[in-house]
Amino acid sequence: MDLGQYDFDKNLQKDSHYWYEEYKPSERGDSPDPVVIYSKFNANLSKFSFLPSWEEAVIKGICKDKNDYYSLLRAICIIWSQKKLQIYNSSDEVRLIKMMLILRETDQMIGRLSDQIIFWYSMGMNCSNSAHRSKKSADLIREMASCDERDGISMLCCDLVRMKESRARLVRDISMRSERLLPNCSVIVGPLVAARLLVEAGSLKRLSQMPASKIQVLGARNALFSHLSSGSPPPKHGLIFEHKRIHAASRKIRGKISRTLSGNLAIASRIDHFRGVKDPIFLERAQLRIEKAGKKS
Amino acid sequence: MAGSLRIWPPERSKLAALYYLGSGPEICASDQILYLGAASGTTVSFIADYAGVIYAVEIAPEPLVMLLEVCNIKKNIIPIPADAALPLTYAPLVSRVDLLYQDIAQKEQVKIVLKNLFFLKPGGSLILMLKTRSVASQQEPEEICSNAVSELLNAGLAEIKVTWLNKYHRDHAAIICKKLEK
Numbered sequence: 001m002d003l004g005q006y007d008f009d010k011n012l013q014k015d016s017h018y019w020y021e022e023y024k025p026s027e028r029g030d031s032p033d034p035v036v037i038y039s040k041f042n043a044n045l046s047k048f049s050f051l052p053s054w055e056e057a058v059i060k061g062i063c064k065d066k067n068d069y070y071s072l073l074r075a076i077c078i079i080w081s082q083k084k085l086q087i088y089n090s091s092d093e094v095r096l097i098k099m100m101l102i103l104r105e106t107d108q109m110i111g112r113l114s115d116q117i118i119f120w121y122s123m124g125m126n127c128s129n130s131a132h133r134s135k136k137s138a139d140l141i142r143e144m145a146s147c148d149e150r151d152g153i154s155m156l157c158c159d160l161v162r163m164k165e166s167r168a169r170l171v172r173d174i175s176m177r178s179e180r181l182l183p184n185c186s187v188i189v190g191p192l193v194a195a196r197l198l199v200e201a202g203s204l205k206r207l208s209q210m211p212a213s214k215i216q217v218l219g220a221r222n223a224l225f226s227h228l229s230s231g232s233p234p235p236k237h238g239l240i241f242e243h244k245r246i247h248a249a250s251r252k253i254r255g256k257i258s259r260t261l262s263g264n265l266a267i268a269s270r271i272d273h274f275r276g277v278k279d280p281i282f283l284e285r286a287q288l289r290i291e292k293a294g295k296k297s
Numbered sequence: 298m299a300g301s302l303r304i305w306p307p308e309r310s311k312l313a314a315l316y317y318l319g320s321g322p323e324i325c326a327s328d329q330i331l332y333l334g335a336a337s338g339t340t341v342s343f344i345a346d347y348a349g350v351i352y353a354v355e356i357a358p359e360p361l362v363m364l365l366e367v368c369n370i371k372k373n374i375i376p377i378p379a380d381a382a383l384p385l386t387y388a389p390l391v392s393r394v395d396l397l398y399q400d401i402a403q404k405e406q407v408k409i410v411l412k413n414l415f416f417l418k419p420g421g422s423l424i425l426m427l428k429t430r431s432v433a434s435q436q437e438p439e440e441i442c443s444n445a446v447s448e449l450l451n452a453g454l455a456e457i458k459v460t461w462l463n464k465y466h467r468d469h470a471a472i473i474c475k476k477l478e479k
Contacts, residue, residue, distance in 0.1 A: 018389070019389050019390060045386065045387070045388075045389040045390065046385075048389035049389065050385075050388040050389055051388065051391070051392060051393055051415075051416070052389065052390070052391075052392055053392050053393070054392065070350050070373070070375070071372070073375055073390060074368075074372070074373075074374070074375045076390075077375045077376050077377055077378075077390065078365065078368060078376060080377075080378055081361055081364075081365055081376045081377075081378040082365070084358070084361070084378040085358055085361060085362060085365075085378075088358040089358075
């Protein structure tokens, strides 16, 4: 929609049809219903003329006065906004992104809280730092949760243990949604990493429009910009590093695998966006390509 | 809060900062305003106290929720859930306005305001809150601002006045200008 090409005067003069003219005033003289008027155009305003004025609406007998006109318009716009929000809130994509944000927050909270509790524990035990560091923090928390003394800290430990269970459940829910929304990407990098890519890209549409080289370094923003501005080595991988094929590989071939992986992810995200179903033939080929990249060295 | 009055803090609202610095235009009770980039409706709610009708354009869903809450209190705000860069999508609902206010931190900020210029009555004024860091992070703010001013001049706007809001908002410039009478 370029305004430069649009003929305004034509729109303004020739057979003008303003939004309020959708409403036919009845003989009974009841006031216009915003819900009915909204349903007439349903967010598609393209058939109406531009720049309506309240004076004309009053002359045409739709509204009593200026205030009447604006309160009608306001009611319609509020319905429009609410409809728009409804569509946004019910989108699977948005829900998945919000769930990922909750997961990120949960992880941060669990991490910070257990750090502080272990620090507190090591103070009370009067043991040197290295003694309890050898123990895994998760084990320590579990141990403290099961101790008989019911003080605040041990109750918090119980909460932490339960929190971890809830987190595992959340991850399962996310995986399910992600496999439904990103069927091809989920097979290639796993549902969780696929969902992270989605969060980083912002939407599936944007992810599907990204070049493979961008998907490769998605989530490595700082490294990429420090490369561009000060010439440090470029990042080989961003989020996709979390996939086991990359972080299990030896350092030398990581770059190669992540290039292949992101190339296939770019195709997979396009299939996910435009078709939305699994493509077994593509997936088989993609797996072969990725394996081949890992073998040659 | 001071009794039933509200404080309009210049740190939170760029328009308030502009008035604190002494160069905001007068808003009268009969004015119609088109506000692009309404966000969560803080500044909108203050303008609504002075203006007649205010069209608040905002596309992002999360701020829109807050904007609708503000709409419930102020009866003269008309929320428009559309993209300010595509004025044709809401042009059938918006009348000619006396004041065009734009506060969108985007690279294309000046282009967006020029696209919306046809809503403005001849003789009406335009306030553009230019966030220079969004236009280009490497360029000098003064240079970006003078580019924007020359673009506005080319589009036929006059009486351009630039106020830097550096005291309250870093690297923000308020550009006030007038659309010429035909």
